[in-house]
Amino acid sequence: xxxxxxxxxAPMLAAVALTVGVAACGGDGGTGTGTAASGAPAEKIKLTVxxxxxxxxxxLYEEFKKTHPNVEIVERRAQFNDHHTNLITQLATGAGAAxxxxxxxxxxxxxxxTPDKFHxxxxxxxxxxxxxxxxxxxxxxxxxxxxxxxxxxxxxxxLAMCYxxxxxxxxxxxxxxxxxxxxxxxxxxYIETGKKFVAAKVEGAKFTDGxxxxxxxxxxxxxxxxxxxxxxxxAGTNPEVRKAYDMGVRIVDEGLSAKxxxxxxxxxxxxxxxxxxxxxxxxWKTGTIKDQNPGEGAWDIAAVPGGGGNQxxxxxxxxxxxKHPKEAAELIDLLTSxxxxxxxxxxxxxxxxxxxxxxxPAVSEFVNPYFGNAPIxxxxxxxxxxxxxxxxxxxxxxxxxxxxxxxxxxxxxxxxPEEAWAQALKDVDRVK
Amino acid sequence: xxxxxPDRPAAVASGExxxxxxxxxxxxxHQLDVKGSPYAYVAPFFLLFSAFGxxxxxxxxxxxxxxxxxxxxxxxxxxxxxxxxxxxxxYFWNAAFNTLSIGVLSTAPQLLLAIWLAHLLNRPLxxxxxxxxxxxxxxVTSVVAVVVIFSQLFGRDFGMINWMLSWFGVGGVAWNExxxxxxxxxxxxIMWRWxxxxxxxxxAAMQAVPRELYEAATIDGAGSMTQLRRITIPMIKPTIVxxxxxxxxxxxxxxxxxxxxxxxxxxxxxxxxxxxxxxFIYENFVKLDFGYASAIxxxxxxFIVVVAGVNYLLxxxxxxxxx
Numbered sequence: 001x002x003x004x005x006x007x008x009x010a011p012m013l014a015a016v017a018l019t020v021g022v023a024a025c026g027g028d029g030g031t032g033t034g035t036a037a038s039g040a041p042a043e044k045i046k047l048t049v050x051x052x053x054x055x056x057x058x059x060l061y062e063e064f065k066k067t068h069p070n071v072e073i074v075e076r077r078a079q080f081n082d083h084h085t086n087l088i089t090q091l092a093t094g095a096g097a098a099x100x101x102x103x104x105x106x107x108x109x110x111x112x113x114t115p116d117k118f119h120x121x122x123x124x125x126x127x128x129x130x131x132x133x134x135x136x137x138x139x140x141x142x143x144x145x146x147x148x149x150x151x152x153x154x155x156x157x158x159l160a161m162c163y164x165x166x167x168x169x170x171x172x173x174x175x176x177x178x179x180x181x182x183x184x185x186x187x188x189x190y191i192e193t194g195k196k197f198v199a200a201k202v203e204g205a206k207f208t209d210g211x212x213x214x215x216x217x218x219x220x221x222x223x224x225x226x227x228x229x230x231x232x233x234x235a236g237t238n239p240e241v242r243k244a245y246d247m248g249v250r251i252v253d254e255g256l257s258a259k260x261x262x263x264x265x266x267x268x269x270x271x272x273x274x275x276x277x278x279x280x281x282x283x284w285k286t287g288t289i290k291d292q293n294p295g296e297g298a299w300d301i302a303a304v305p306g307g308g309g310n311q312x313x314x315x316x317x318x319x320x321x322x323k324h325p326k327e328a329a330e331l332i333d334l335l336t337s338x339x340x341x342x343x344x345x346x347x348x349x350x351x352x353x354x355x356x357x358x359x360x361p362a363v364s365e366f367v368n369p370y371f372g373n374a375p376i377x378x379x380x381x382x383x384x385x386x387x388x389x390x391x392x393x394x395x396x397x398x399x400x401x402x403x404x405x406x407x408x409x410x411x412x413x414x415x416x417p418e419e420a421w422a423q424a425l426k427d428v429d430r431v432k
Numbered sequence: 433x434x435x436x437x438p439d440r441p442a443a444v445a446s447g448e449x450x451x452x453x454x455x456x457x458x459x460x461x462h463q464l465d466v467k468g469s470p471y472a473y474v475a476p477f478f479l480l481f482s483a484f485g486x487x488x489x490x491x492x493x494x495x496x497x498x499x500x501x502x503x504x505x506x507x508x509x510x511x512x513x514x515x516x517x518x519x520x521x522x523y524f525w526n527a528a529f530n531t532l533s534i535g536v537l538s539t540a541p542q543l544l545l546a547i548w549l550a551h552l553l554n555r556p557l558x559x560x561x562x563x564x565x566x567x568x569x570x571x572v573t574s575v576v577a578v579v580v581i582f583s584q585l586f587g588r589d590f591g592m593i594n595w596m597l598s599w600f601g602v603g604g605v606a607w608n609e610x611x612x613x614x615x616x617x618x619x620x621x622i623m624w625r626w627x628x629x630x631x632x633x634x635x636a637a638m639q640a641v642p643r644e645l646y647e648a649a650t651i652d653g654a655g656s657m658t659q660l661r662r663i664t665i666p667m668i669k670p671t672i673v674x675x676x677x678x679x680x681x682x683x684x685x686x687x688x689x690x691x692x693x694x695x696x697x698x699x700x701x702x703x704x705x706x707x708x709x710x711x712f713i714y715e716n717f718v719k720l721d722f723g724y725a726s727a728i729x730x731x732x733x734x735f736i737v738v739v740a741g742v743n744y745l746l747x748x749x750x751x752x753x754x755x
Contacts, residue, residue: 092502259588259606264695265580266587275589405702412609414703431719 045324046072047331050098052083055154056348057335064334071327080104090319091117097319099328103151105313108140109392111150113231115143118150119318124329126152132338136389137353141315144231151315152336155350158380159217159309159387160301161190162281162289164205164274165372171200171277177374181303187218187247190305194256197277206258206276210411211248212404213262213280218244219400220390221306226400226428227393235399236425245424248407249417259411261404268292271299280304282311283351283380290370301374308386313353351380358385395431402427489733496726507723514727524728526704527712528735530615534690534708535683535739538619542627543675549627550634551660564635567628575625579692582621583608586693608694614706618689626682630675637671638664673747680743684736685710709735 045068049057054077061073076098078086084107090097091114103111111117121127127149130138134156141151161184165175173196174180184190194207208214219225222240226233235241251257258276260267270276272292279285281301289299316332318325334340341352342362357363358381366377393399406424409415415423496514500507518524553563570578585592586607594605607617641664649659665672687710690700698715700707707715709732716725 261695265584266589269587269590273590401699405699408702412606412702414609 044070044072045327046074047100047324047328048074048076048098049100049102049331050076050078050083050087051102052078052080052104054348055102055350056344060335060340060343064331068327068330071331073331084110087111087319090321094321097321099318099322099324100332101317101319102154103315103317105140105157105311105315106397108151108315109396110394111317112140112142113144113394115145115148115150117320118148119320119322119325119329120148120150121152121318121329121332122149124326126329126333129333129336132354132356134353134355134384134387136310136387137313137384139389140392141317151317152332153353154314154316154336154341155344156310156353156384157282157284157312158351158382158384159304159311160281160283160376160379160383161278161304162285162299162301162371163278164298165300166298167202167205167274167277168197170202170205171197173197173200175300177300177302177372180300184305185307187214187305190214191247191250191254191256194251194278195254198255202277205274207256208251208258208278209260209262209267209270209276210257211251211407214251215244215248215403215407216400217280217304217309217311218247218306220311221309221387223388223390225390225392226396227391229391231391231393233393233395233399233428235403235428241403242421245403245407245421246417249410252407252411257411261408274298283349283376284312286349286368286371286376296370297372300372301368301376301379303379304383308383310384310387313351345377351377351384353384355381355385398431399428402431492726492729495722496730498723500721500723500726502720502722510723514723515731517724518727518731523704523707524712524731527700527707527709530611530690530700530704530706531684531686531708531710531735532739533611534615534618534622534686534706535680537615538622538626538686539676539679539683541619542623543630543672543679545623546627546630546675547634547660547665547672549631550638551656551664553631553635554638554664564632567631569628570625571629573625575688576692578621578625579689582617582624583693586617608701608706611705614693614701618686618693618706621689621693622683622686626679630679633671633675634668637668641667669747673744676743676747677740680740681736684732684739687711687714 051057057075061075064073065071077083083102084104087097087101087103088110091111129152133153137153137156141149141153143150161181163180168175168180173193174183183193197207219241222238222244224234224238224240226235226238226241228234228238258270260270260276262279268288269292271279271289272294274294281289281304286301316335318328318332322328336353338354338357341350341354342357342360344350345352345357345363345366352358352363358377363377363381364375366375367373368376402424405427406415406420409420409423410417414420495507497509497511498507499510499513549567553560553567557563586594588594588604588606588608591607593607594603597603597605605613607613645663645667646659649663654662686708690706690708690711691698691714693706694701698707698711698718700711709728713725713728713732716728
């Protein structure tokens with residue numbers, strides 16, 4: 001559900017498109033019909049819902065139909081990248097978008113600059129939900145100009161640090177997850193731990209996969225990332241970005257890196273064979289690990305350095321093309337309600353975005369046997385709670401790739417850190 | 433239209449002059465049939481070609497003169513600005529160099545190998561069809577499958593090729609990191625897919641070479657290699673020219689291999705070390721920067737024409753020619 005594939009096909013390609021094309025096809029939309037429908041309960045309505053994987057919504061649709069017998073719900077699913085590129089094209093050309101669309105965290109910034117492409121959920125009374133939500137999650141769904149509420153959050157992807165107890169034991173480091181978490185409240189301490197790991201000379205294993213994901217986590221933990229409050233790109237001048245970059249360089253310099261870029265096939269193999277001992281781990285990466293079948297208990301989960309974080313998680317939005325915004329708004333209100341989110345957590349391990357649920361025993365006491373009975377409900381929700389909101393601009397994904405590539409050039413010995421930084425800034429200029 | 437009617441009675445009334453006129457008309461129709469019909473028969477191709485070949489070519493040229501992003505309302509005319517930017521763009525020249533390098537590395541050994549394979553098969557063999565079909569098999573394999581599997585073979589830590597190299601004391605080559613190593617890896621993937629295909633074309637040409645030439649040469653004491661060099665290659669030169677041109681064009685347009693090699697990334701490696709021109713177009717295309725992508729497309733077109741032309745002249749000038 002909250003899967004984020006940041007490095008791949010131009011996640012932010014929407015941005016150019018939509019920012020420039022605000023006025024392109026805004027057109028008249030079908031606003032009139034929504035309110036009219038309420039007066040005529042007999043009218044048959046079809047709502048389409050476009051998702052990028054199985055969100056386990058089927059039982060919730062049935063629930064919705066009990067109160068809305070005249071509504072038929074059709075779900076469409078597409079592959080992750082395709083889903084979002086389709087949506088961009090549909091909004092641009094003014095046709096073909098579903099009534100309800102899922103937009104993942106990595107893409108949401110591409111759509112918030114163009115509130116005229118979506119129904120304002122405030123018009124349907126959904127701003128009443130604000131107090132229930134994690135603040136940063138709520139803010140992600142607000143348009144850049146702050147005028148409109150475009151999306152309601154579904155799940156979040158709380159951040160943790162996955163580690164291999166077997167390799168930690170060989171290195172003479174503690175293996176219990178609380179002790180491991182205590183090793184690295186900060187990124188500096190994380191690197192110090194890595195140096196101890198290196199000093200122990202564990203055969204065939206490095207301390208971590210590569211610097212890219214650490215860089216990303218650290219930037220996203222900062223109050224300000226690649227964009228300032230007015231959505232200007234400040235990646236080159238923001239000291240937080242440089243700090244994260246220097247931390248990435250240290251990971252390389254200290255020999256902590258296995259030089260494996262995340263989500264590549266060799267990286268998958270590394271997870272299974274244990275060629276690295278730690279990696280930055282959003283909630284949904286537990287699924288990625290399990291897919292590689294490293295064996296039960298091979299990986300465990302500790303807290304992420306730097307205090308919390310998030311990667312991924314989804315919003316539900318209503319494109320302006322939809323003819324029945326009132327019913328669609330009622331549907332997403334139901335899909336994101338407390339009752340639904342707790343059901344989805346049990347059903348699909350989707351981490352709720354409503355902090356009130358974090359004390360629910362179903363969440364707080366949830367353990368995952370594949371990860372040594374790690375209390376993932378608690379670890380990931382703690383991380384999500386600790387995160388501060390940050391302005392995410394339309395091309396954050398491309399900017400991240402520019403820096404990630406730069407760190408890899410350092411790692412591969414092609415450039416020194418200053419050259420790689422300079423080229424990364426040049427690449428950032430090109431995406432602006 | 434209505435004015436047509438009075439003509440006819442007038443013609444009938446005149447009586448006599450009808451016949452030569454009718455003959456003339458028949459003659460004209462016949463002429464038209466003989467001269468015009470062939471064009472009508474080939475017209476469907478050219479209509480389709482205009483719609484799907486010529487028009488896009490012209491339209492791309494038009495787009496390349498504008499600042500054109502997909503969803504923008506306005507596409508201001510910027511003249512040759514895109515080309516000016518392009519010629520000053522390091523990444524463009526980098527892609528051009530990579531394309532040429534991968535092109536040479538893949539095409540030259542591939543064609544030599546194909547001629548040699550065809551030569552081996554151009555003799556009475558058991559199970560001829562089996563060998564010929566086998567040659568074509570890599571070509572019908574999906575390019576994605578080929579690249580995915582080769583990427584695994586070229587893996588740094590657990591790849592088979594590095595494992596084999598380790599027997600000789602060469603360790604841990606990171607194939608997709610270096611310029612030379614990544615170009616070599618990609619060239620091998622291209623060769624894997626196309627060598628057999630080209631060998632079959634050469635083989636077809638070789639079979640048209642008169643047997644007597646070989647018999648005479650054998651009597652004169654020429655060995656197999658001499659026969660290949662002195663008879664076969666000169667005799668199939670038109671085919672070689674053709675294959676060189678098509679392979680050159682193919683090599684200049686390589687996209688899938690570098691796109692899928694390592695990780696799926698339109699930059700072709702973190703240092704763009706194996707980004708080809710086609711991939712560079714793709715990168716700008718997915719950014720929806722159609723103006724710039726079109727300009728690159730046109731530059732690539734020019735490149736292909738130049739390189740194919742040079743190759744044509746080179747191959748034609750090579751010595752030989754029995755006839």
